[in-house]
Amino acid sequence: MEQHSEIDENEPVDDTLTQIVSYLDGELDETQMNAFERDLINDPQMRSHADILSRTWGMLDSLEEVSASTNFTQGTLATISAEVADTQSQLQQQPGRLVAALVRYRIVPSFLIGLLAASIGLGISQRVQERRERKGDAAVTKMALQNLDMLSQIELYNLVPDANQLKELQLAEPLKEAEKQASEVVGGVQP
Numbered sequence: 001m002e003q004h005s006e007i008d009e010n011e012p013v014d015d016t017l018t019q020i021v022s023y024l025d026g027e028l029d030e031t032q033m034n035a036f037e038r039d040l041i042n043d044p045q046m047r048s049h050a051d052i053l054s055r056t057w058g059m060l061d062s063l064e065e066v067s068a069s070t071n072f073t074q075g076t077l078a079t080i081s082a083e084v085a086d087t088q089s090q091l092q093q094q095p096g097r098l099v100a101a102l103v104r105y106r107i108v109p110s111f112l113i114g115l116l117a118a119s120i121g122l123g124i125s126q127r128v129q130e131r132r133e134r135k136g137d138a139a140v141t142k143m144a145l146q147n148l149d150m151l152s153q154i155e156l157y158n159l160v161p162d163a164n165q166l167k168e169l170q171l172a173e174p175l176k177e178a179e180k181q182a183s184e185v186v187g188g189v190q191p
Helices: 015-025 030-042 044-062 070-105 107-146 148-152 154-159 163-168 172-187
Strands: none
Touching: 015 030, 015 044, 030 044, 107 148
């Protein structure tokens, strides 16, 4: 019996399958054959696998050989040649079809109009953005000028960022004294 299995180099080789194939092909020497037959007797799964392979190869061997006629080969080659020639003629006709489609559907003018509209839209949006930025810069400058007194003393504000720290530094008493003096001035009583 000839060997019908092909082993792909990328697949891992199953040693049991290799032993079964070697046994069925008669490639084992007498010692190996006796050892393998003992394994077959002890392992029902291996025996089942070997039986299935043996029957499959028997069926394949019983099939008659089929060979293609010379007419089949010549007909197939003629069909392939005709397909290649047809494809080449279609490729040669495509530039003409493309030009006809461009003219028929007015693709080029539509593309140019779309390109012009897109560039006008981008220009307008850029100008609007620049105006918004200028207005924003002007508003920041105006606010800075209105708060110029505060900005000139920013170092003092950075030293004491909130009221809680004033309390921690025990500056609450001098602040109460200042409030008292201010209320006396407003009330018309001066010290």
